[in-house]
Amino acid sequence: MRRVPDPLHFDAHADVYARARPPYPRELWAWLTDHGLLGPGTRVIELGAGTGQATGPMLAVGAAVTAVEPGPALAARLRAACPAATVRVGTAESVTLPVAAFDLAVAATSVHWLDLDVVLPALHRALVRSGRFAVWRNAFGDPTAPVTPFRERVAEIVARRGPDRARPGPGELDDAAWVERLTAGNRFVAVAVEEFRWSVDLATEQVRDLFTTFSDWEPGEVAEAARAVDELGGHVIEHYVTPLIVLDRVDAP
Ligand SMILES: C[S@@+](CC[C@H](N)C(=O)[O-])C[C@H]1O[C@@H](n2cnc3c(N)ncnc32)[C@H](O)[C@@H]1O
Structure with a gap:
């Protein structure tokens, strides 16, 4: 029987996660700093921090980051990689956050x-009146980019799956549906939606590691993807998209 995506998948592959996940694009960080969301002294509450792919760059610009991460193995690596962060081990739904204590909430590939029925009210309480919520993710595949031979092979693997593998909720590039979900309850209003497009050159082992971290990929499928890279010369160019949704806290919902 096929498994459904499991949030503990990442914790089970914490070492691979730390080395395999690509960083977020420079343009995303520039946008956040240029628009005054992030800078020295910004008090950030980050949900689902993993091993610190977003935590590290936020600390690097001088933000004070409280990072919430339920996976104990991920949290241990996060502490080691980002000793300046305050790490809370638990789910975003279960941790108790101080009231009006943060300028910015962040969910990086975790929303x-x-x-959200639990998390949006909690963030509304935890943010200052003028607080903001920035939601972004790395989408591993850009539907607007030319289809590469490797992407054709990925599509073949995915097409063989049964219907029960899809994660519930909007698609990862369905920005409008995510805005609707994030603004339900009128605690937040969307003020910006951006998409950053970028590319990476990945070798076979990098593809094997990266696809191992995907919660909806089974080991046999990962091996097949890695084999495809070998057959295509040992390297592939991958085109990715990083959608960003920025929300302002609404004072009186
Ligand atoms: C795809 S990873 C993203 C990690 C990291 N933010 C990044 O940018 O790579 C998703 C993360 O969300 C965490 N997670 C899953 N369920 C969660 C929950 N209910 N509350 C907070 N974090 C959760 C997972 O443990 C994992 O670290």
Whole structure:
């Protein structure tokens, strides 16, 4: 029987996660700093921090980051990689956050794991009146880019799956549906939606590691993807998209 995506998948592959996940694009960080969301002294609450792919760059610009991460193995690596962060081990739904204590809430490739009926009210309480919520993710595949031979092979693997593998919730590039979910309850209003497009050159082992971290990929499928890279010369160019949704806290919902 096929498994459904499991939020603990990442914790089970914490070492691979730390080395395999690509960083977020420079343009994303520039946008956040240029628009005054992030800078020295910004108090950030980050949900689902993993091993610190977003935590590290936020600390690097001088933000004070409290990072929430439920996976104990991920949290241990996060502490080691980002000793300046305050790490809270637990889910975003279960941690108790101080009231009006943060300028910015961040969910980096984690919002699809959150129960927003619980998390949005909690963030509304935890943010200052003028607080903001920035939601972004790395989408591993850009539907607007030319289809590469490797992407054809990925599509063949995915097409063989049964119907029960899809994660519930909007698609990862369905920005409008995510805006609707994030503004439900009128606690937040969307003020910007951006998409950053970028490319990476990945070798076979990098593809094997990266696809191992995908919660909806089974080991046999990962091996097949890695084999495809070998057959295509040992390197592939991958085109990715990083959608960003920025929300302002609404004072009185
Ligand atoms: C795809 S990873 C993203 C990690 C990191 N933010 C990054 O940018 O690579 C999703 C993360 O969300 C965490 N997660 C899953 N369910 C969660 C929940 N209910 N509350 C907070 N984090 C959760 C997972 O443990 C994992 O670290």
